[in-house]
Amino acid sequence: MTDEKETISEEDAELMEFLLTESVDKIPEPGTLAAGDVVNTSSNEDAPFPMVVREVSSAGYVTIYDRVTGDPSIVNRNMLPNVMKKKNVDTGKFVFTLRDPGFRPPMGIYKCDLHREAPLREYFDKLGMPVCRKANLKTEWDKMRHMQRRHPQENSMNKEDEERTKDSKRETERQEDREFQKLLLSKLTEKAA
Numbered sequence: 001m002t003d004e005k006e007t008i009s010e011e012d013a014e015l016m017e018f019l020l021t022e023s024v025d026k027i028p029e030p031g032t033l034a035a036g037d038v039v040n041t042s043s044n045e046d047a048p049f050p051m052v053v054r055e056v057s058s059a060g061y062v063t064i065y066d067r068v069t070g071d072p073s074i075v076n077r078n079m080l081p082n083v084m085k086k087k088n089v090d091t092g093k094f095v096f097t098l099r100d101p102g103f104r105p106p107m108g109i110y111k112c113d114l115h116r117e118a119p120l121r122e123y124f125d126k127l128g129m130p131v132c133r134k135a136n137l138k139t140e141w142d143k144m145r146h147m148q149r150r151h152p153q154e155n156s157m158n159k160e161d162e163e164r165t166k167d168s169k170r171e172t173e174r175q176e177d178r179e180f181q182k183l184l185l186s187k188l189t190e191k192a193a
């Protein structure tokens, strides 16, 4: 299982390292990233599209993309280590990427994030969020508006969850984050060697 495609891509690993280190108030080493920064110039085969940091908000929300459909989802940064580890049970491939793959689902088949088949559903299940059947949203923008207008409570629950994790669960999560960071760093070191 050491196939290149089975590991988190270097770009994802670097971005994730930044996103996680930032949460413990450490300045990341090779320069800071801000929204709009171009992280790579799409020159290599592994990253055929330019990767642009879309949003690093103070609330800690990060945009992730479905690798197959390009469908974007916004998640709490503290959910990131678990979410990024998620693999497709059939293909064994990672489901999400932090870099914009440069494509989107065809118009009209965007699923609400609370849809039963939405990739993040299991995480929303943990937060006790209801299931939504909306699966014909036209564009990314429509999806965002749908989330804001139809699920304002769920959106704020998402935020409250972030607050909650700062209490008792926070230390455990930090521990997990640190272990995951170590793993990522060792992978990066491997590649550099």
Ligand SMILES: [Zn+2]
Pocket (backbone or CB within 6 Å): 112, 113, 114, 115, 132, 133, 134, 146, 147, 150, 151
């Ligand atoms: Zn919905």
